[in-house]
Amino acid sequence: MTDIAPPLNDRWFYALVVAGIFLNATGLFPPILEPDGALYACIAKIMAQTGDFVNLYAVGRDWLDKPHFPFWVSALSYLIFGINTFAYKFPALLFFMGSAIYTYKFVRLAYSKLTAQLAVLVLLTAFHGVLSNSDVRAEPYLTLLIIGPVYHFYRVFLGDKNDLSKNWLHLLLGSFLTGCALMTKGLFVIVPIGAGLGLHWLLTGNWRELLKPRWYLAVVLSFVFTLPEIYCLYQQFDLQPGKVVFGNTGVSGIRFFFWDSQFGRFFNTGPIKGAGDKFFFLHTLLWAFLPWSLPLYIGVGKALVALVKRQNPLPEYVSLGSSLATFALFSLSGFQLPHYLNIVFPFYAILTAQFLVSLNPVNLRRWTVAQSIIGLLLVVLIVAVLFVVKPAKLGIALSWVIIITLATITLFRQTTMLSLMGRMVGAMLVLAGVLNLFLYPTFMQYEAGLTAARFVNEQPLLAKRPTALYGPGTFGESSWSYEFYAHAPTQYIREDSVLRQMSSHRAVQVFTTNTYADSLEIRGFRVRRVAIFPYFHISQLTADFLNYDTRATTLKPYVLIEVK
Known part of the structure; x- marks a missing residue:
């Protein structure tokens, strides 16, 4: 077949493909996002730990929603790489590359x-x-x-x-x-x-x-x-x-x-x-x-x-x-x-x-300019978000933006198809890098289950104790990330009677919301707060949460408590 226009130079094409793969691979670094990602990761974790590839369980019960195939793949990845963030995300990236x-x-x-x-x-x-x-x-x-x-x-x-x-x-x-x-x-x-x-x-x-x-x-x-x-x-x-x-x-x-x-x-x-x-x-x-x-x-x-x-x-x-x-x-x-x-x-x-x-040379130049404006607006937007969010490594994040932007402008100065593609890859490399390497690590501080599990794992006196995930209503806000990242076993508790029986002979380590902890005290449980963890539903970002100055007003406390 005759090309309408000559193909991109192979070296440039493969270089852009590598950059495209890398910008997608930056998603391997942030922890697993709640709620759905953490839920699916937990289902596969149970599968890998029990060796039961037939039954699906979530929140301590039989689970019927999604079919098995992604959980089989994730569980096999856990058996190879261990139960961690990389093992959950890496197979998905391979499928996407495929x-x-x-x-x-x-x-x-x-x-x-x-x-x-x-x-x-x-x-x-x-x-x-x-x-x-x-x-x-x-x-x-x-x-x-x-x-x-x-x-x-x-x-x-x-x-x-x-x-x-x-x-x-x-x-x-x-x-x-x-x-x-x-x-x-x-x-x-x-x-x-x-x-x-x-x-x-x-x-x-x-x-x-x-x-x-x-x-x-x-x-x-x-x-x-x-x-x-x-x-x-x-x-x-x-x-x-x-x-x-x-x-x-x-x-x-x-x-x-x-x-x-x-x-x-x-x-x-x-x-x-x-x-x-x-x-x-x-x-x-x-x-x-x-x-x-x-x-x-x-x-x-x-x-x-x-x-x-x-x-x-x-x-x-x-x-x-x-x-x-x-x-x-x-x-x-x-x-x-x-x-x-x-x-x-x-x-x-x-x-x-x-x-x-199908664009002729004149329209190609116009579209190159139009797409470049869109790419530039994305870069400006992500820089504005950085200044609003104020992540811990703001200086490094801005350096990332400046270096990639300058490199993109330097390498792709012409109004050609190669420049059009190169500029868009550069813009998305800026966007994906800032999002996955700088913004999500900041946001994940407010995934309470993740931070609580890490806290427990680092405490010798707490790390080996099982944790009760208490929620008399519905689960899903931050219990799934705790279940996935905690090294010790977890158990979902819905009824006070079960928790009362468990705590009648020994203290029980419980992870729950501060509101539920207060309700336990009202109903006669002896509650000792071990640590408090701020929480926000990160998959549904709001302007007040993004804003460093108003973020504290959007947070909900989760607590690790000892119940007797």
């Missing part, structure tokens, strides 16, 4: 080398992708487990007449990765995997592909590879209907996997509900895909206009179909969170890259 490789390979099936290079760099620098490699949930895994099957199935569609065995190998690999995706998020992963392929066949006159037996075989194989998940759910829940789950008995884990966790959330009829907004992802994507959101929106708009006018057909419609179908699905859902769209960032990156490559 998604960049698959993105490149997929783009090269239909586009120029330049388009593939740009797509990889866009994917590595999209803001919420970077954020998800610090606040690790299922999305870094799914990013690979979506683009991977699409690549393999597209290879099957293109075919290899010289070696038919490769077609079957790609069908098998695509089905395996689809099975892993199902065991990560559930049934709806079929939409981003299958919708784009279906749209491509329809728009390119290959609709007969929908009738070919090999695709029905792929569906069957995908569910065959999902059988480990079905088995685990059947063993933990369906075989034991007396278990209380979501406040009910007789809950089927298999039904939850196929219906309640997916359609129940979509229609907002399941046990876990949300408040859907049809325009939520339309405005969320504007900041989540920074610094590339504007070229993405314009690129998608131009592709849709061309499609309606039947002009300038795209080399493939898989990216457009998968990204728009998933966007529509999540927009119509009754349960929405900002990170949901991360799983189709590879397709957004492809659409963005395709638009950038």
Whole structure:
């Protein structure tokens, strides 16, 4: 295929890729963020410590919400690296890097080398992708487990007449990765995997592909590879209907996997509900895909206009179909969170890259200037945040900003495609570095469970004692980070009667809120406060918390107490 424009110099491209990987790898350094990340880390910790890879437990009870695959991967990582922050986050980063490789390979099936290079760099620098490699949930895994099957199935569609065995190998690999995706998020992963392929066949006159037996075989194989998940759910829940789950008995884990966790959330009829907004992802994507959101929106708009006018057909419609179908699905859902769209960032990156490559020299210069302004605004914003937050290493943080900014300006002075990509990598390197190396370490001082666990671990008289995590209401604010980082065992206590029985013969070490500690004293327990730890819900930052001068007014005290 003839390049519209020459590709980036390989040395520059690989240098930018290394910088992109590094800016994502800075997310390995901050501790695990509450609440979801710490919860998932604890579930995998229990799995690794007990050797039980069938049952999922959280907060001392059977847990039915997410499928097993990410927990299996995290638990295996714990067995290799030990139970720590790195071991939890590192596999997710590897999966994300794998998604960049698959993105490149997929783009090269239909586009120029330049388009593939740009797509990889866009994917590595999209803001919420970077954020998800610090606040690790299922999305870094799914990013690979979506683009991977699409690549393999597209290879099957293109075919290899010289070696038919490769077609079957790609069908098998695509089905395996689809099975892993199902065991990560559930049934709806079929939409981003299958919708784009279906749209491509329809728009390119290959609709007969929908009738070919090999695709029905792929569906069957995908569910065959999902059988480990079905088995685990059947063993933990369906075989034991007396278990209380979501406040009910007789809950089927298999039904939850196929219906309640997916359609129940979509229609907002399941046990876990949300408040859907049809325009939520339309405005969320504007900041989540920074610094590339504007070229993405314009690129998608131009592709849709061309499609309606039947002009300038795209080399493939898989990216457009998968990204728009998933966007529509999540927009119509009754349960929405900002990170949901991360799983189709590879397709957004492809659409963005395709638009950038199509620019003529004049428009390329204009877009280089416009994107540079966006990058500069991000740098100015992060510097302003530094002065408001006042982290402990403010001087080093400002030096980081100045050095990378000056290096970026020096190296990428021209208005070329290389300069455009280099400037955006530089801007995101500033942003990710400041966020993960300087701001999050400051914020994490207010993750009370983390600081309390570290305090206990460093005290010889406290370190070996088990800790009761007391919460008569619901858990989740800071108990999960304590459970993960504490070296000694922990136990969740909900009822006073249990705590009273435990403390009748010996003092019990308890971690709880100061309000709950006061309530224990009122109800006749003898409480001795060992230490107090300030707490804030860091995943929901506010202006008052960010502001060094008003931060103290936003904090809630947690306490480590001795109860008799």
